[in-house]
Amino acid sequence: MTAVIKELQKRFGKFEALKKISLDIENGEFIAILGPSGCGKTTLLRLLAGFDSPTYGSIHISGTEVGNINTTLPPEKRNIGMVFQSFALWPHLNVKEHIKFPLVHHRFADKKMDINKRIKEVLDITELTSFAERMPSELSGGQKQRVALGRAIAPQPDLLLMDEPLSNLDAELRMEMRREIQQIHRLTKATIIYVTHDQSEALAMADRIVVMNQGRIEQVGTPREIYSYPKTEFVASFVGKANLIKGTWHENYFEPELASNLKWTDLGVSEELKKRNIYPLRPEQIALTNDNEGIPGIITSVQYQGKEIHYTVQTQNQSWVVHTEIWQAFQLGESVHVQMKQEQAKLEVKEEKIVSY
Amino acid sequence: MKANIPTDREIVPNQVLSSLFTNKRIWTWIGIALIFLFFLLPIYRLVALSFQQNDSFSLANYTSVLQDATTWTVIQNTIVIVIGSTAISVSLGISLAWLVAYTDLRAKKLMQIFIILPFVIPSYISTLAWTQFLGANGLFQQLVALFPFPVPAINLYSLVGIIFVLGLSHYPLVYLLSVSVLRKIPRELEQASRVSGASRWTTFRKVTIPLALPGIASGGFLAFLANLDNFGIPAFLGIPANISVLSTYIYQQVVGFGPTAFATAATLSVILGVIALLGTFIQWLLLRKSKRIETTIEDKQPRYFLGKKKLFIEIALWCFFLLTSIVPLVSMGMTSLLSAYGVDFTLENISLKNYQFVLDTSPKAKQAMVNSVKLALITTVIGILVGTAFAYYRIRKPNHLNKWAEISIGLPYALPGTVMGLSMIFAWMEPIPGWNPGIYGSVIILFIAYLTRFLILQVRGSITAVMQVDVSMEEAAQVSGSNGWSKWRKILIPLLLPGVLSGAFLVFLTSLTELTVSSLLWSSNSETIGVVIFGYEQAGYSTYSTAFSSLIVGLIILGFIVLYILEYFWNRKGLKQA
Ligand SMILES: Nc1ncnc2c1ncn2[C@@H]1O[C@H](COP(=O)(O)OP(=O)(O)O)[C@@H](O)[C@H]1O
Numbered sequence: 001m002t003a004v005i006k007e008l009q010k011r012f013g014k015f016e017a018l019k020k021i022s023l024d025i026e027n028g029e030f031i032a033i034l035g036p037s038g039c040g041k042t043t044l045l046r047l048l049a050g051f052d053s054p055t056y057g058s059i060h061i062s063g064t065e066v067g068n069i070n071t072t073l074p075p076e077k078r079n080i081g082m083v084f085q086s087f088a089l090w091p092h093l094n095v096k097e098h099i100k101f102p103l104v105h106h107r108f109a110d111k112k113m114d115i116n117k118r119i120k121e122v123l124d125i126t127e128l129t130s131f132a133e134r135m136p137s138e139l140s141g142g143q144k145q146r147v148a149l150g151r152a153i154a155p156q157p158d159l160l161l162m163d164e165p166l167s168n169l170d171a172e173l174r175m176e177m178r179r180e181i182q183q184i185h186r187l188t189k190a191t192i193i194y195v196t197h198d199q200s201e202a203l204a205m206a207d208r209i210v211v212m213n214q215g216r217i218e219q220v221g222t223p224r225e226i227y228s229y230p231k232t233e234f235v236a237s238f239v240g241k242a243n244l245i246k247g248t249w250h251e252n253y254f255e256p257e258l259a260s261n262l263k264w265t266d267l268g269v270s271e272e273l274k275k276r277n278i279y280p281l282r283p284e285q286i287a288l289t290n291d292n293e294g295i296p297g298i299i300t301s302v303q304y305q306g307k308e309i310h311y312t313v314q315t316q317n318q319s320w321v322v323h324t325e326i327w328q329a330f331q332l333g334e335s336v337h338v339q340m341k342q343e344q345a346k347l348e349v350k351e352e353k354i355v356s357y
Numbered sequence: 358m359k360a361n362i363p364t365d366r367e368i369v370p371n372q373v374l375s376s377l378f379t380n381k382r383i384w385t386w387i388g389i390a391l392i393f394l395f396f397l398l399p400i401y402r403l404v405a406l407s408f409q410q411n412d413s414f415s416l417a418n419y420t421s422v423l424q425d426a427t428t429w430t431v432i433q434n435t436i437v438i439v440i441g442s443t444a445i446s447v448s449l450g451i452s453l454a455w456l457v458a459y460t461d462l463r464a465k466k467l468m469q470i471f472i473i474l475p476f477v478i479p480s481y482i483s484t485l486a487w488t489q490f491l492g493a494n495g496l497f498q499q500l501v502a503l504f505p506f507p508v509p510a511i512n513l514y515s516l517v518g519i520i521f522v523l524g525l526s527h528y529p530l531v532y533l534l535s536v537s538v539l540r541k542i543p544r545e546l547e548q549a550s551r552v553s554g555a556s557r558w559t560t561f562r563k564v565t566i567p568l569a570l571p572g573i574a575s576g577g578f579l580a581f582l583a584n585l586d587n588f589g590i591p592a593f594l595g596i597p598a599n600i601s602v603l604s605t606y607i608y609q610q611v612v613g614f615g616p617t618a619f620a621t622a623a624t625l626s627v628i629l630g631v632i633a634l635l636g637t638f639i640q641w642l643l644l645r646k647s648k649r650i651e652t653t654i655e656d657k658q659p660r661y662f663l664g665k666k667k668l669f670i671e672i673a674l675w676c677f678f679l680l681t682s683i684v685p686l687v688s689m690g691m692t693s694l695l696s697a698y699g700v701d702f703t704l705e706n707i708s709l710k711n712y713q714f715v716l717d718t719s720p721k722a723k724q725a726m727v728n729s730v731k732l733a734l735i736t737t738v739i740g741i742l743v744g745t746a747f748a749y750y751r752i753r754k755p756n757h758l759n760k761w762a763e764i765s766i767g768l769p770y771a772l773p774g775t776v777m778g779l780s781m782i783f784a785w786m787e788p789i790p791g792w793n794p795g796i797y798g799s800v801i802i803l804f805i806a807y808l809t810r811f812l813i814l815q816v817r818g819s820i821t822a823v824m825q826v827d828v829s830m831e832e833a834a835q836v837s838g839s840n841g842w843s844k845w846r847k848i849l850i851p852l853l854l855p856g857v858l859s860g861a862f863l864v865f866l867t868s869l870t871e872l873t874v875s876s877l878l879w880s881s882n883s884e885t886i887g888v889v890i891f892g893y894e895q896a897g898y899s900t901y902s903t904a905f906s907s908l909i910v911g912l913i914i915l916g917f918i919v920l921y922i923l924e925y926f927w928n929r930k931g932l933k934q935a
């Protein structure tokens with residue numbers, strides 16, 4: 001299954017929720033759509049599912065046009081499965097009946113398939129065998145999530161859509177379900193489009209990440225590309241939580257505004273950021289020192305995290321977020337110097353050679 | 358990989374889709390026409406008639422009605438009665454709501470049943486019960502005869518009597534709306550006030566009451582409308598004492614058949630209708646400005662512990678329930694067993710001959726039962742289908758058109774029953790001027806009137822039911838490959854059923870015991886239960902009217918027990934949402 005989105009636009013009255021975006025999705029890919037709340041992720045997913053019609057542009061699935069301004073193929077005629085944020089379990093059906101429902105109704109479910117056998121299989125994959133007869137009200141959050149997953153994968157759809165499926169679960173369960181969803185992806189080989197606002201979820205699970213902001217696609221790339229080589233200020237700060245350091249770009253080095261004696265090497269900063277004379281530095285790429293090298297600043301907050309310490313440092317023109325190793329302890333109000341980490345730089349250069357585009 | 362995507366395309370509206378409503382413009386127009394014909398045209402005709410004399414526009418009806426001194430007496434009676442009874446309903450309703458919602462009283466569920474009882478028993482039957490209880494040979498007189506000092510008899514056939522029975526009949530409206538709002542006030546809001554230094558009383562005044570105001574106000578206005586609209590109580594108590602209110606006065610005009618009866622009645626109806634709509638409008642204004650609480654969860658844990666006072670308050674409450682709900686009904690039952698009206702309640706005077714008369718000898722009562730059950734059943738079934746379809750469309754595809762449609766459907770219910778009944782006569786006597794198909798004068802006009810008046814009850818019940826089913830439940834069915842009939846059969850109907858049925862039950866009960874509209878629209882073969890009981894009472898056959906009423910009360914209670922059992926099994930099946 002491939003999906004091709006061309007200049008897709010969705011307006012709600014005057015408001016443009018999707019601004020003519022284009023995207024190609026390969027067969028069997030795990031794509032994460034990542035962006036802050038309200039950026040249009042759900043809108044995109046609903047267009048892909050067929051719940052809404054585009055106001056411009058087109059969607060092709062497996063080479064057939066399923067949606068444009070005039071016509072939309074309704075969801076029940078698309079070969080898809082979907083996991084809803086609210087789980088959307090039917091309170092009057094038990095676990096088994098939930099899994100059976102799409103097997104009976106889904107147009108693309110193999111008609112010769114042994115339904116009972118498939119139910120067993122799905123219950124097995126989702127580890128729900130012992131809960132088969134339970135009603136939704138008798139399940140925990142994680143179990144409900146598994147039922148929603150099982151219902152979506154049961155008819156073996158080519159395309160699985162998931163809208164923030166883990167956001168209703170607690171932190172521990174989220175980690176566990178990440179692994180399960182990855183495993184389901186390996187087992188079913190379905191193409192998955194996974195919507196989330198949590199960048200660590202996207203980085204951990206996806207083959208490719210689509211970063212969205214205000215109805216536009218900011219960048220598409222592998223998790224490593226998105227994290228290490230953000231193309232825009234938004235991607236740098238939203239995904240890598242990078243500090244956007246002001247200064248001047250020269251041929252192949254960067255001169256921070258407050259320390260013209262420093263020369264930071266180019267580790268693959270994008271053209272757009274260079275044009276804006278910005279160096280994106282993630283918190284772990286920064287070193288704090290007591291010697292006089294770097295940009296002077298004062299520590300305005302200290303957060304002990306166990307395996308590292310998070311500092312906020314106020315320099316003359318901006319505040320920096322810095323993560324340091326646990327043995328590097330500074331006091332609140334202490335004067336320090338911030339500087340780009342040198343060994344980190346070398347490591348990144350080495351890594352850059354490994355990454356193949 | 359499966360790539361055999363079907364080529365048949367469907368145009369799909371931009372919002373939630375449903376195969377029921379796709380691209381059917383023609384249905385929209387049919388809907389608009391039907392709503393206009395059934396809900397708006399009758400009211401228009403009524404208003405038009407009031408402004409007409411000798412087939413031309415004129416204010417003559419208004420000048421003559423308003424110059425008549427009787428009109429002013431009637432309006433004055435109406436105002437005094439409505440204000441007095443609403444005051445009773447509101448104070449009783451709020452006090453009980455606070456006690457049940459906030460304190461640690463025991464057996465609240467049982468109390469709730471007794472509180473709702475006056476609401477489910479038709480008000481003309483409660484009136485009958487009260488008159489039997491307080492009458493010359495009633496239980497009350499027998500009780501006070503035991504006192505060493507004389508107690509004056511209470512005359513219910515008076516302004517005070519009407520106010521008293523109205524107030525007691527309609528306080529459940531205030532109670533029901535206030536209790537749910539009170540329970541929804543998060544206790545943290547009150548605790549925050551207490552830790553900010555406010556006393557319990559200040560907290561009540563400055564936090565609880567303002568937050569509960571939407572519920573109290575809408576309950577109060579519902580009681581106001583119910584008191585204004587009520588026909589049974591002023592008809593049973595006022596007509597014998599020559600006390601008229603607008604609703605009974607209009608009725609008397611119509612059945613009096615004077616030369617200008619219809620024009621005068623139409624004019625009075627417009628006056629009454631305007632008062633009622635004014636009330637609705639004021640309520641809308643008040644509620645629009647008030648802040649709604651966002652929580653939807655009802656907190657049922659007690660917040661105020663009564664301590665030593667608890668037992669005392671409980672005893673007082675149970676005496677109140679016993680005296681206002683049970684004893685009058687028992688008195689009515691006792692009268693129904695008497696062999697002749699006025700004799701003492703002793704063993705030799707007890708007989709079932711009144712019941713035999715009602716159930717066997719008299720063809721009138723039997724016919725009325727059949728009529729009312731038929732009317733109620735057909736109204737309910739059509740209501741379920743039409744009301745739920747409309748509610749689904751209203752919630753899933755909200756737009757201006759269906760918002761106005763909902764207001765139009767609600768109009769005949771917001772208007773007093775007398776006004777509504779009269780407008781039905783004008784609209785259906787000659788649906789096209791000059792052509793009388795005989796709808797008025799047959800049972801058909803009652804079908805139309807009931808459906809028009811009570812459809813909104815089903816619509817509201819179904820709207821609540823549809824709102825409780827999240828759209829994602831339907832969308833999940835759709836991505837599972839099911840749309841159209843199978844989605845309705847397997848997902849929507851099972852989920853909507855409990856809510857839809859509770860609306861349907863209300864429609865059924867209300868139509869079964871309806872009096873106001875049918876008292877204007879009945880004809881010799883289409884008498885309803887209410888009309889027959891009213892007829893017996895007016896003719897002075899209190900033993901028959903009490904026997905028939907006792908039967909109806911018994912049936913209603915039976916209905917509730919069946920419903921309760923059904924609900925119990927329903928919940929046990931695990932249908933309740935988590
Ligand atoms: N049915 C609708 N009508 C009007 N505006 C909508 C509708 N659905 C979404 N929007 C708007 O479109 C924007 C994107 O919404 P959505 O796709 O739900 O964002 P998210 O990325 O959080 O899923 C939001 O500003 C939202 O208010």
Ligand SMILES: [Mg+2]
Nearest residue numbers: 038041042043
């Ligand atoms: Mg969303």
